[in-house]
Amino acid sequence: MPDIENIHDGVFRGVMSEPANVTTFLKTTLPAALFAQLDLTTITYDPTSYVSEDYKRSFSDLVVQYRTKAEGLSVDVYFLFEHKSYQDEGIFLQLIGYMHAMWKKDRAAQKPLRVIIPVVFYHGEDAWRIPTQFVKQFAIGEEWKGFLLDFTYILFDTNAWNWQDESSRPLRENVYLLTAMMLMKAAFNKDLQLVRQVFQLWHQMGFIHDKERVAFLLIYVMETQDIPAIQLEKMLQETKPTGEEIMPTLAQRLRDEGKQEGMQKGLQQALMMLLATRFQLDEAEKQFIGAVNELEKLSAALKLVVTAQTKDEVLKSLQAVVH
Numbered sequence: 001m002p003d004i005e006n007i008h009d010g011v012f013r014g015v016m017s018e019p020a021n022v023t024t025f026l027k028t029t030l031p032a033a034l035f036a037q038l039d040l041t042t043i044t045y046d047p048t049s050y051v052s053e054d055y056k057r058s059f060s061d062l063v064v065q066y067r068t069k070a071e072g073l074s075v076d077v078y079f080l081f082e083h084k085s086y087q088d089e090g091i092f093l094q095l096i097g098y099m100h101a102m103w104k105k106d107r108a109a110q111k112p113l114r115v116i117i118p119v120v121f122y123h124g125e126d127a128w129r130i131p132t133q134f135v136k137q138f139a140i141g142e143e144w145k146g147f148l149l150d151f152t153y154i155l156f157d158t159n160a161w162n163w164q165d166e167s168s169r170p171l172r173e174n175v176y177l178l179t180a181m182m183l184m185k186a187a188f189n190k191d192l193q194l195v196r197q198v199f200q201l202w203h204q205m206g207f208i209h210d211k212e213r214v215a216f217l218l219i220y221v222m223e224t225q226d227i228p229a230i231q232l233e234k235m236l237q238e239t240k241p242t243g244e245e246i247m248p249t250l251a252q253r254l255r256d257e258g259k260q261e262g263m264q265k266g267l268q269q270a271l272m273m274l275l276a277t278r279f280q281l282d283e284a285e286k287q288f289i290g291a292v293n294e295l296e297k298l299s300a301a302l303k304l305v306v307t308a309q310t311k312d313e314v315l316k317s318l319q320a321v322v323h
Helices: 004-016 019-029 091-108 166-172 175-187 192-204 211-225 229-239 250-278 283-290 295-307 311-321
Strands: 038-045 059-068 074-082 115-122 154-157
Touching (some): 004 074, 004 211, 004 295, 019 038, 019 154, 019 166, 074 091, 192 211, 192 229, 211 229, 250 283, 283 311, 295 311
Parallel strands (some): 115 154
Antiparallel strands (some): 038 059, 059 074
16 A cells, blocks of 8 residues: 555645646635736646655655746746645755756756746645745844845645635636645545535536546545545435435445555546546556556556656556556
8 A cells, every 4th residue: 555645645746737727726826916927828847856865755846837928937836745744844955955956957058047936735734834934944133134045935734725715716616626625634634524525516516427536536535534435435425415326336336345456446547537638548558557456656657647748658657567
């Protein structure tokens, strides 16, 4: 079974692999003046992870690149995803490490230094306490601070986030992104009431019929809430409107297969869904993915699909583990 950190990371990357979801998230999170200057049609994903070995247990990262509308300047939105229940003050050094690496690369290529917007996504157990401004770490007088490196990152803390606030209106128009974030918010606090609200939204918005995405998120609920499949089925039934049918066989399949096999099939389905979204999959390729039974390889492939330039990159990464 993959570590729980890999499960959090897989959901975050799976959702953010869709440009429309990144755009919606940034519309909610960035200052309006900054968001308005991004040319959203220029979005690309950086295929490299820049998290150092020291911080891989606490963070994963995702780089989304845009250009500005007026000047055509390169802008990196550098996401750090905090997937532990505690808070790591090494976050500043990780952010600085990325900035330094990118600016060295720009200088070597004799290009203007890129603009970097750091965004920290946190969904831990307690409210975020680390300052968002680097210089505030130093217990020193104001006269010293002008000589110190300083920058600010944008924080999205699910503890402080209320999905019903007016500021979250763009998110409420994207039920996949919204409910994935709600489930990440509920993950560490075992908030079953919020999970029920997610199920109600799935029914109300018709999302319950998106089988692959729903199966993907249900596996996440099972793993993070430690809910038996039979209880999950009951919750789904309790939240559906009168007369509406639950997706045929979904809850039954989860109950019969158990968590281990359910996780495997959930990852397979998510991988097929994301590959089909970015590229196209024929029946033989779907069968090929369905023959892979190593969870760690499936999880790694799910991360790779976010940044892969072709589907062959992802499929080749699975070849060695087909039995």
